[in-house]
Amino acid sequence: MEREATYRGTVYPWQCDHVGHMNIMWYVGKFDEANRNLFARLGLTPSYLRSSGRGMVAVQQNIAYKRELLAGDIVEIHSHLLEVGDKSIRFRHDMRNAETGEIAATCEITGVHMDRQLRKSAPFTDAIREAASRHLAEPAGA
Template sequence: MIETYRGIVYPTQLDHMGHMNVQWYTAKFDEATWHFVSALGLTQDYVQGSGMGMAALQNTTHYKAEVMVGRLLVIKSKLLEINNKTIKFLHVMYDAESGQEVATSELIGAHLDRTKRKAVPFPEEIAAKARAMLAAEQ
């Protein structure tokens, strides 16, 4: 797994019960996603220069522990699967101080032609990086 996010829980991110609201888990996982796909070659330069991008198709989040204000968080991510036009990956959010797993998010995303608004195959260099990442995980 690679580290894709590091941050803190701020008071403004709490809900009326005093723990981090679900919208902030999603936001932090989204930030981790962009670091993760960048590691595959889907960088900001690639997105702006190619007219391609990524679109979320499915997201499953599991909340395992409440996270309170001031907690330091870290997210680590790994690729689970790559297909012609889609990838499946997992984020695991940890309390950075205790090491406790607090949430997971499994996502499926499609490589998107932003002009045509449809899924298209990954370029070979990105697919090759993804295959290498999968091989390293095993």
């Protein structure tokens, strides 16, 4: 999954807070856009989610802020699928300053596949589970 970015964009001046760096609400927004691209690679496309009555919900999200991002910085996010279960996935996003290569923030999320009508978790289809398995990140030290 490391080959292609799941998000690429810029920091706009209106996304910066009173100390001059990108406000935390925009980190979350950019990570959310990366989620959508990651999900699509696994077969969890908008059309699949609409036609199947399914959805993805975050049940845990942990963000670590490493370096500030300033207005005009180019942002790139690469995503790594860490774990695939019957109804859930765990993944990490690495947000970098594309110019310097420095990691600005990381975000680890556990997402659950749900039936939108029943409001309950639902198993992934075999095709999605197989696609996700192909994208699992290499274990540390492998």
